[in-house]
Amino acid sequence: MLILSALVAVVPQGELEGDATPPPPVAERLVERALADNRAHALLADLVAAAPQRLAGSPGMARAREWAKATMTALGLENVRVEPVTVPRWERGETATLTGDGVRFDVAALGGSIGTPEGGITAPVLMVRSFEELRARADEAKGRIVFFNRPMPRVLRNTFRAYGAAVPQRGNGAIEAAKVGAVAAIVRSMTTLLDDLPHTGTLRYEDGVPPIPAAAISTNGAEALAARIAEQGTVELTLRLDCRPAGEGRCGNVVGEIRGTRAPEEIVLIGAHLDAWDLGHGAHDDGAGCVHCLEAVRLILACGLRPARTVRVVLFTNEENGLRGARGYAEAHADELAAHVAALETDRGGFEPKGFDTTLEEAARRRLVPALAPLRELGMGALIEGGGGADISVLRPHGVPLFGLIVADHRYFDFHHSAADVLGAVNERELALGAAAVAAMTVVLADPELFPR
């Protein structure tokens, strides 16, 4: 009995603003509008229905681009287009199993991994907690499957820092294992939860080091495997993967604009990535970010705001496995990068917004603080030092100030890169508030008085 019309019901403007009182600050209007209209979640539902799987270079990603173009056009953006980029392609295949010793563990190929020979790779497992331990035990690694079992440190308050502490074993595990003669790598999933889902993500190979297949194992699986190794000393397992790198393919970033009224040649870029890992539907990562940007421009227009500078929405491809979308954007717009006044990225999930991190230096940061007072009143105006985001990082060498939406991060890795990253994991109100925060920050950045160059 889902009634879509109710999902997009609009509270009459009069109810929001009252009649006799002065209008509230812009940020408050945007937040109220976002909550009352409640469009963000319906838009995300639309995206994951149109293109649930969005690996860069895949047919699903082509559908996502069509969806994004149509949506931008319907929202009233101008200059809507796909800017072509060539991306590495990779196919997950059908088979990912880790078996032996009477059990089967939950695994998924890491993105970019080569497959195993058809019969799989059978070898004893060497468990390590760090690269240091691997190097110290290098003579035990030859011919083995190396099992990287370092958990994300739960004690860290910021889960992204906990991710940063553990994720090198996923990114570089296959390289480090191959260097000491291992035949495959198994990596504990990057999540603070104990769950039964493998969480995938990209791996790297290095020229001169033989590529070996690598897979993520669920955290419960990792605990169980570690317990077996502790009990038995040696466990021999068979890894079967039929994933494969598949050359390169055509893909693209989707771009649209609200042309500025008074300084249209000055650009504020707001962006997210449209590609996603394929185990779930990329609802948080980064469907939520795409919706933040699209709903932000809808809110800006719906509230009758007409930014002085041009607001350019860029939905990047290939953030997950190569940043080719971001690099392609920087190349294609090389002439125009000096006109980029700011770039804002949202890629931390559809949770309650807290504020922004920024590459601005302290003095510039302090100058921006007063303009964010209305956002701070709403609990979403923090401004701290940070990198902004992966896609927009390509603009940093060109002197563009970067901003990244900060959201409540405790639940992000419950879903990240796993089958759990689906629509139901995203709360309507939290997603809407994130869009309002992006909208309010965009309005500030697009105003030459509030954010002079």
Place this chain on the structure above:
Amino acid sequence: MLILSALVAVVPQGELEGDATPPPPVAERLVERALADNRAHALLADLVAAAPQRLAGSPGMARAREWAKATMTALGLENVRVEPVTVPRWERGETATLTGDGVRFDVAALGGSIGTPEGGITAPVLMVRSFEELRARADEAKGRIVFFNRPMPRVLRNTFRAYGAAVPQRGNGAIEAAKVGAVAAIVRSMTTLLDDLPHTGTLRYEDGVPPIPAAAISTNGAEALAARIAEQGTVELTLRLDCRPAGEGRCGNVVGEIRGTRAPEEIVLIGAHLDAWDLGHGAHDDGAGCVHCLEAVRLILACGLRPARTVRVVLFTNEENGLRGARGYAEAHADELAAHVAALETDRGGFEPKGFDTTLEEAARRRLVPALAPLRELGMGALIEGGGGADISVLRPHGVPLFGLIVADHRYFDFHHSAADVLGAVNERELALGAAAVAAMTVVLADPELFPR
């Protein structure tokens, strides 16, 4: 492959605090300990396994009391006891249906409702959005089923305020409908979501007004029913409920203490309610609050803190449908209420903590602000004006300052009083942080230097 031992694995103290650096502030130690030990969620799992249904006066609630006593004892609390209270009993029965016109809507009896006659009550439905509309249409109500269909206003940023705006139709709808001659009441569920779950909650009857049966209908059901009424003018439905009030029964509050070291006669009460509505498992409402309090005292003891004042944990009964637990506490401890230096309640779900509301007047609030600096650093130190909570409100006339844990509230009504309020709805990290916030505030309130009388 769930491995419980890993859920309660403890990071060695040395890793948390470093060796050569000075110890961090108490609040930070409590937070790190809470995240590292990760005990809160396992404790909640234990509660909902031992006593998933905890209606005051029910056998399930008796199991919950046994669990709470055993848990408090195991945690090292002193003077652990059940303080008896007599509570109204109510049985939901087996049947709750609203049918007719070829459809069946999702309904659940409101707590305390009488049942219908065995064949149900069949009558045309009168939909209203407010008591004002009901009174204006009083002559249409006689012999009808009144359908209260006022949504929680989505636009309000604070969902508890949105609840407050809509919930009178649940609490008083049966009275107001009966006053104008209606034979039953149907109330739109109190949730900001559109979902298929009825959300229950208590109703009142009034002396001199005939009691009529009343049920909650899911928000999707309410939308569908409203659409039918709009299309057809009249819809006749049959409500069948076999719930019944069942007199009074014995129940009790569960109480335990950490005796104060230097001022043991001064009491800081921290509390939550152990009873819960029965459609789900009361995981957020208020299993999370009970766990906050229990885990808070564990954290205080585990961090080697020995409060000067006595910390008394009270897990109240009958918060949901009468406050008899709270009133019984105030009566039983009448001689001792002047010794209550503060009371803290947590009953807003197991979400990320933000701070506290308090009945303290502004000057006293301002004096407390410096002591909360370490909590503010952690994003959980807000101190705003408010009522604290329903159970501790009975202490307000006795001059006891009240404090209520404030948490992120956007998701609360997704689960509240419905079948969705189960363990999986509560995030491990958010729950643990809430417990740390309660622990840190308790440490402040139990310190005569930081919080003088």
